[in-house]
Amino acid sequence: MPWTTPSINISYASKNSKGIRELSYREAICEAQRQLMSTDSRIFLMGEGIDDAGGVFGTTLGLADEFGCERVVDTPIAENGMTGVAIGAAINGMRPVFIHMRPDFVIISLDQLLNHAAKWFYMSGGQVSVPLTIRCVIGRGWGSAAQHSQNIQGLLTHLPGIKVLMPATAQDAKGLLIAAARDPNPVVILEHRWLFDKTGHVPEELYETPVGRANICRYGSDVTIVATSIMVHEAMLAAEVLAADGYDPEIIDLRSIKPWDENCIAASVQKTGRLVVADTGHQYGGVAAEIAARITELCFSALKTPVRRITLPEAPVPAAASLENIYFPGQLEIIAAVKDVSGG
Amino acid sequence: MTMPSPNDNTKRLLFKKMLLIRHFEQKIAELYPEQEIRTPVHLCVGQEAVAAGVCAHLRPADLIFSTHRNHGHCLAKGMSVKKMLAEFYGKESGCCGGKGGSMHPCAPEHGILGTSAIVGGGIPMAVGAAWAEQMRNGDNIAVAFFGDGATEEGTFHESLNFAALKNIPVVFICENNLYATASPIRHRQPAAGSIAAKAKGYGLPGELINGNDVIEVYQRVGEAVERARRGQGPTLIEAETFRWFAHVGPVDDTETGHRSADELARWKNKCPIRRMRDHLTIENILKSEDEKNWSIEFDINFAGALTFAKESVPPTKELLTTHVFA
Ligand SMILES: Cc1ncc(C[n+]2csc(CCOP(=O)(O)OP(=O)(O)O)c2C)c(N)n1
Ligand SMILES: [Mg+2]
Numbered sequence: 001m002p003w004t005t006p007s008i009n010i011s012y013a014s015k016n017s018k019g020i021r022e023l024s025y026r027e028a029i030c031e032a033q034r035q036l037m038s039t040d041s042r043i044f045l046m047g048e049g050i051d052d053a054g055g056v057f058g059t060t061l062g063l064a065d066e067f068g069c070e071r072v073v074d075t076p077i078a079e080n081g082m083t084g085v086a087i088g089a090a091i092n093g094m095r096p097v098f099i100h101m102r103p104d105f106v107i108i109s110l111d112q113l114l115n116h117a118a119k120w121f122y123m124s125g126g127q128v129s130v131p132l133t134i135r136c137v138i139g140r141g142w143g144s145a146a147q148h149s150q151n152i153q154g155l156l157t158h159l160p161g162i163k164v165l166m167p168a169t170a171q172d173a174k175g176l177l178i179a180a181a182r183d184p185n186p187v188v189i190l191e192h193r194w195l196f197d198k199t200g201h202v203p204e205e206l207y208e209t210p211v212g213r214a215n216i217c218r219y220g221s222d223v224t225i226v227a228t229s230i231m232v233h234e235a236m237l238a239a240e241v242l243a244a245d246g247y248d249p250e251i252i253d254l255r256s257i258k259p260w261d262e263n264c265i266a267a268s269v270q271k272t273g274r275l276v277v278a279d280t281g282h283q284y285g286g287v288a289a290e291i292a293a294r295i296t297e298l299c300f301s302a303l304k305t306p307v308r309r310i311t312l313p314e315a316p317v318p319a320a321a322s323l324e325n326i327y328f329p330g331q332l333e334i335i336a337a338v339k340d341v342s343g344g
Numbered sequence: 345m346t347m348p349s350p351n352d353n354t355k356r357l358l359f360k361k362m363l364l365i366r367h368f369e370q371k372i373a374e375l376y377p378e379q380e381i382r383t384p385v386h387l388c389v390g391q392e393a394v395a396a397g398v399c400a401h402l403r404p405a406d407l408i409f410s411t412h413r414n415h416g417h418c419l420a421k422g423m424s425v426k427k428m429l430a431e432f433y434g435k436e437s438g439c440c441g442g443k444g445g446s447m448h449p450c451a452p453e454h455g456i457l458g459t460s461a462i463v464g465g466g467i468p469m470a471v472g473a474a475w476a477e478q479m480r481n482g483d484n485i486a487v488a489f490f491g492d493g494a495t496e497e498g499t500f501h502e503s504l505n506f507a508a509l510k511n512i513p514v515v516f517i518c519e520n521n522l523y524a525t526a527s528p529i530r531h532r533q534p535a536a537g538s539i540a541a542k543a544k545g546y547g548l549p550g551e552l553i554n555g556n557d558v559i560e561v562y563q564r565v566g567e568a569v570e571r572a573r574r575g576q577g578p579t580l581i582e583a584e585t586f587r588w589f590a591h592v593g594p595v596d597d598t599e600t601g602h603r604s605a606d607e608l609a610r611w612k613n614k615c616p617i618r619r620m621r622d623h624l625t626i627e628n629i630l631k632s633e634d635e636k637n638w639s640i641e642f643d644i645n646f647a648g649a650l651t652f653a654k655e656s657v658p659p660t661k662e663l664l665t666t667h668v669f670a
Contacts, residue, residue, distance in 0.1 A: 052527070053526060075532070145443075147461050321658070
């Protein structure tokens with residue numbers, strides 16, 4: 001199964017196995033949508049410019065031609081209202097996938113997402129659920145600055161009722177999107193644009209990566225590194241350097257941010273006694289904060305050192321390259337944190 | 345009350361301002377491939393008449409709120425080429441200390457209290473800024489510039505309603521260039537609709553004007569600005585125009601999307617600068633050497649600004665977390 005085997009830049013199955021091809025993250029997303037729409041007439045895509053020549057960084061290419069503009073719908077620039085429209089369609093039998101090119105635009109839709117979608121099932125006493133998928137591309141660089149490259153997983157996970165997923169591999173980009181589209185709840189998927197060219201071995205069939213399950217991508221013994229999205233790749237790069245220095249990190253791709261796989265991480269920390277959490281978001285009240293707090297509750301006696309968090313600095317995203325270059329943490333920060341918690 | 349046609353001198357200044365904007369944008373387009381301007385640029389070539397015609401009525405203390413496509417508005421409002429360029433080059437000497445990039449220029453001394461690149465983000469801020477003027481009994485006004493796409497956002501409608509309700513001295517300038525990124529307006533708004541006509545339901549005047557005719561922009565916006573200053577409330581103006589480059593970057597998008605080469609060619613034929621040049625020539629207002637002299641002036645000014653931008657230092661590490669709070 002694609003979600004049970006380490007899969008970062010390594011094949012988990014021989015390339016000869018049936019129906020497994022090397023696909024990019026971008027192609028995997030596109031394929032998932034094609035297969036979902038071919039097999040479920042309730043599913044449709046909507047979003048600003050999703051039928052453009054660019055095809056949402058290539059993830060919707062060809063779909064408008066194949067399925068027509070009634071199922072690949074270019075919308076007005078009206079994120080909050082259109083999210084409400086998507087919710088309305090979802091509660092009345094459709095399965096919309098609303099696509100945003102940047103997380104910053106999702107922020108405009110937070111009223112409909114958080115005041116409505118997140119609590120509709122609860123407020124209705126379990127009668128009306130909202131099977132809505134939000135796909136959102138996160139990115140950074142080239143001076144996109146404070147309103148075009150924010151990380152919002154911490155915001156989205158604070159209130160109950162929304163699931164949040166962050167695939168780091170091509171396999172999970174496909175599997176989690178399929179799981180989201182079949183989920184009876186609102187699910188936001190944050191896809192990192194810097195991963196779009198990364199390839200992996202992706203099964204041809206329609207498969208789900210289970211929501212709420214992490215993926216151990218490197219087995220190790222002396223420190224656990226839990227990472228999200230592109231930080232998984234940074235952690236894998238860090239592991240090479242660390243291994244050469246005699247460290248043996250275990251690396252866990254969180255994949256599902258909410259709900260998250262506390263059993264998998266707790267088991268790892270019971271074994272290693274050390275935890276470094278590397279998230280693409282901010283620190284205060286964020287994903288890394290939640291994991292650090294929960295694992296400290298669960299594994300206090302196993303922990304040999306305090307949990308370390310690697311997150312964005314406490315500032316909006318700067319435009320200048322000189323600041324942007326130091327704004328986003330990467331493998332160097334992970335290496336330093338691992339050495340730090342390991343006492344050397 | 346119809347504003348009289350601008351006098352000869354004003355016409356020359358309007359023309360010169362359009363040339364300045366075009367010159368700046370073309371220089372950015374030329375420099376961009378060097379990859380030293382590491383920030384997305386949304387060029388306004390083709391739309392210069394709106395910026396020039398609107399800002400000609402504004403005093404330094406009047407406020408403008410622009411968008412991602414802000415270069416023309418800022419230059420027309422008097423912002424320094426030097427500080428804009430330095431910002432594009434990610435330098436501490438830039439108009440935002442390097443923190444904003446090309447999408448968020450700020451120059452309070454010229455009435456630019458920051459710029460939002462969230463579509464529709466600046467419109468209510470213009471209303472609030474103008475409301476502050478009203479509360480202080482001042483006679484400064486605010487202008488909100490935005491695109492056709494922004495009229496689909498809730499903020500546009502909420503802003504019109506409140507501005508009309510409180511008779512706020514704001515002028516809403518919609519540059520309808522028929523596209524939002526690659527999406528044509530017909531995909532986003534009903535064919536039977538009209539942006540200008542939306543004003544009616546909110547109880548303020550709404551007018552459709554030719555955004556490529558700088559004299560028409562000057563006259564019609566002049567009336568709106570005067571109404572606002574006299575305490576007669578807000579106006580919505582829809583100026584029809586067209587951008588020549590792609591949504592972002594100095595590239596041609598006619599082969600890749602809904603905009604056809606034909607459509608672009610038709611609009612290039614309606615070039616606002618050529619239109620004004622023809623008018624000034626017929627009226628004998630332009631001296632033969634004017635354009636050449638101005639072009640030399642722009643070149644010298646730009647070259648100095650470019651050297652300044654390139655030689656300025658980038659913001660250093662310590663500045664990363666400054667300015668989070670005041
Ligand atoms: C709220 C929001 N949604 C989407 C975007 C992405 N985006 C940037 S510019 C733009 C098109 C804006 O079109 P319009 O308002 O007509 O302005 P134009 O670019 O034509 O000048 C879009 C969709 C954004 N910046 N903000
Ligand atoms: Mg437009």
